[in-house]
Amino acid sequence: MSTTAIIVAAGNSSRMGFHKLTADLLGKPVLRWTIEAFDACPSVDALLIVVGDATREMVLDWAELGIFKKPITLSEGGVQRYLSVYEGLKRLSEDTDIVAVHDGARPLITTEQITRCIERARACKAAVCARPMTETLKRADVHGVISGDIDREHAWVMETPQVFDKALLSLAYEHVVKDGLLVTDEVSAVQLLNEPIHVVDNPLPNLKVTYPSDLELAARLLRSAKTKQPES
Template sequence: MTSALIVAAGSSRRMGFQKLTASLLGKPVLRWTLEAFDNCPAIDHLVVVVSDATRELVRAWAADGMLRKPVTLSEGGAERHISVYGGLKKLPPSTELVAVHDGARPLITSDQIIRCINRAREIKAVACARPVTETLKRVDENGVITGSVDRKDTWIMETPQIFDRNLLCQAYERVMQQNLTVTDEVSAVQLLGHHVFVLENPESNLKITYPTDLLLAEQLLQARL
């Protein structure tokens, strides 16, 4: 059994308004994200980590049958790693693989979810990612460029990040016990010394962070429809 853990409890500080409820081609951003996993045949259950801004929306979608798969809600925490830890506690007992995904990544495709899941079945720890193609520079506190960063072997982490359930739970237990802060599941699992493998995503999978990202996401979605 594979469960998706969708993190939808962020405050959207950089956005200036709640990005998960913002309209994207007539539907909230979060609705696009949830539908991608709800429509994916490799996903059996949805655990959605919610905030005050998203809780009632998700409840209504589940109650109205807009989401066909079982949905469990989990309350978000002050930081992302706390939200994920709480979501892991709500997984169905039969869950073997967990696909953790940012609610603000509405462009993820069912095909990529399936590719990541199939790979995780083999190696237990997979992160959806893409190689860095831009020139990277180091900049000091005054905004002065101080040097270059070699982009060889450099990847941008995306989600979903998919793991063996026991491995990920063990990793987050260590995070919480040692009062650590991690920004993604890769970092948590690496604390155990376990290898995490990347799987390149051939499709656009941007994270909605700024208002202009909504415009770009609309263009990308329209090109797919």
């Protein structure tokens, strides 16, 4: 089954103060780390990068330099994230069976976890990288005063990649766009079809770079991962 990874890299980084995907992370832009993880994954056959004004030329330069081994297609981003994915879906090869959608701002994803998510989606059509909620959760009122508890049992934090049968995900987004709905991720879109989606537990950090402090944390985690790698 042919798998294409859609890497979403068209956001404007409004909460960051500067463009997070072009920010330096141990000598490489954040987005470069992300793309390289999928390029190195044996379960991925092709890459489709959804770009914006800040990332378009950078990705084009990398492609022209022949840095990546897998075929790369560029797609223009939409006003919202879900519209960016929708545009990317329309540019997929007809040979694509499985689609893995990933945030360009999650540079710590491993090839092993990507493979686990893809294998699960090949078996059940819909799988999402996630981690179980372990923190204590409280609900607060409009004044910021704690008003109650939130049960964390069976609660999961959604991450990416979110991996689906192409026909299923395309149908979900056609429904979203046709009805003018707003969804924040692919899971939300596919849920509207009442299709079962399976979580794939991710045992390793997979943070989304959102604030400047996240870059420092990502750098520490990458250094730690490198020191733990066995010598060849």
